[in-house]
Amino acid sequence: MTSATVSGASGALAEAAGDGRVRRDENGRRAVRLWLWIVALGVVAMVIVGGATRMTESGLSITEWKPIHGVIPPLSQAEWDEEFLKYQQIPQFHQLNSDMTLDGFKTIFWWEWAHRLLGRLIGVVFLVPFLAFAARGWIRRDMLPRIGLLFVLGGLQGAIGWWMVASGLSERTEVSQYRLAVHLTLACFILMATVWIAESFRGPGRVSFAEPKALRRTAKLLVGLILAQIFLGGLVAGLRAGLVYNTWPLMDGALIPDGLMFMSPGWVNFFENHLTVQFVHRCGAYLLLAVAVFHVLQVRSQALDPASVRRAVLVLGAILVQAIIGIATLVMVVPIELGLLHQGAAAIVLIIATIHAHRLSERPAAGAVIRPHAAIKTA
Numbered sequence: 001m002t003s004a005t006v007s008g009a010s011g012a013l014a015e016a017a018g019d020g021r022v023r024r025d026e027n028g029r030r031a032v033r034l035w036l037w038i039v040a041l042g043v044v045a046m047v048i049v050g051g052a053t054r055m056t057e058s059g060l061s062i063t064e065w066k067p068i069h070g071v072i073p074p075l076s077q078a079e080w081d082e083e084f085l086k087y088q089q090i091p092q093f094h095q096l097n098s099d100m101t102l103d104g105f106k107t108i109f110w111w112e113w114a115h116r117l118l119g120r121l122i123g124v125v126f127l128v129p130f131l132a133f134a135a136r137g138w139i140r141r142d143m144l145p146r147i148g149l150l151f152v153l154g155g156l157q158g159a160i161g162w163w164m165v166a167s168g169l170s171e172r173t174e175v176s177q178y179r180l181a182v183h184l185t186l187a188c189f190i191l192m193a194t195v196w197i198a199e200s201f202r203g204p205g206r207v208s209f210a211e212p213k214a215l216r217r218t219a220k221l222l223v224g225l226i227l228a229q230i231f232l233g234g235l236v237a238g239l240r241a242g243l244v245y246n247t248w249p250l251m252d253g254a255l256i257p258d259g260l261m262f263m264s265p266g267w268v269n270f271f272e273n274h275l276t277v278q279f280v281h282r283c284g285a286y287l288l289l290a291v292a293v294f295h296v297l298q299v300r301s302q303a304l305d306p307a308s309v310r311r312a313v314l315v316l317g318a319i320l321v322q323a324i325i326g327i328a329t330l331v332m333v334v335p336i337e338l339g340l341l342h343q344g345a346a347a348i349v350l351i352i353a354t355i356h357a358h359r360l361s362e363r364p365a366a367g368a369v370i371r372p373h374a375a376i377k378t379a
Contacts (some may be wrong), residue, residue, distance in 0.1 A: 177238025
């Protein structure tokens with residue numbers, strides 16, 4: 001066998017080994033991205049079930065926080081009686097549900113138990129694959145701290161959930177609107193971060209365009225405004241402010257109603273005045289729509305990739321649909337079906353806007369065709 005033959009065989013083996021390594025890396029990247037999307041969909045389900053728990057007045061049915069033991073529901077009549085007795089000690093029972101039977105208690109108990117169980121399942125679905133993928137080397141080192149932070153935020157979300165529930169166990173008949181809004185917004189922030197990281201594991205080799213920075217800034221602004229609007233929606237939900245002023249576009253007979261600042265100090269109105277909280281939430285929707293329209297016009301005039309235009313229009317369409325759902329929910333005095341649709345749609349809008357912002361922000365892949373904006377305008 002000649003040296004040339006040996007060299008050729010060695011080269012072929014090296015090339016085959018390289019191809020195998022590329023395939024393994026590609027499979028690993030796809031697995032990580034699929035896993036993160038499963039986690040994201042779990043968070044969406046958590047947001048919807050959390051909304052159902054709130055709207056069915058079920059959130060205070062479990063009066064203790066048992067992260068481990070709480071997985072097991074009552075299994076005997078004695079255990080059910082014990083749980084019901086604990087619920088009978090809180091103000092919500094005495095002031096609102098004093099005629100509740102054990103069967104009625106079981107209904108609200110199962111909603112809250114399912115909400116907590118789903119949170120625990122998401123934690124397991126996150127942690128076990130994370131450790132396995134990290135051990136296999138499928139997660140890049142620079143991504144490990146970011147993904148690990150998601151798990152920390154998930155644990156913090158559980159603690160904030162209990163902090164929220166605790167606010168309704170002693171003096172109130174419902175949870176604090178401040179804490180509910182924080183709980184909801186953190187869940188949606190975790191959703192946004194999970195989707196953003198999942199998008200980072202998209203495959204290489206796509207044609208990339210050097211989009212103007214202004215487009216990226218506006219797209220990220222939209223994501224921030226959506227999160228802010230979700231926080232305002234949490235305040236509306238916590239105050240039951242959607243059950244009053246159920247007309248649109250007028251509110252209490254006017255575009256700008258009286259009584260927006262009657263509470264003192266003035267800042268309290270933005271968190272505790274039903275009229276002001278709902279009015280600000282409406283204004284937030286108008287602002288969000290205006291920025292989305294501006295962004296579409298901006299992308300149509302400046303973007304290089306036609307897909308950027310399509311995504312911007314999709315973001316605007318999703319926001320418009322969400323606004324229509326919100327108006328219908330308001331004027332129909334928040335039926336549970338529309339209330340849950342409105343909350344779930346908010347999560348979908350956030351996902352769409354996050355994908356759009358990330359893809360506008362992607363750096364061109366190695367070897368990709370890069371077409372600067374100025375070159376397109378002069379072509």
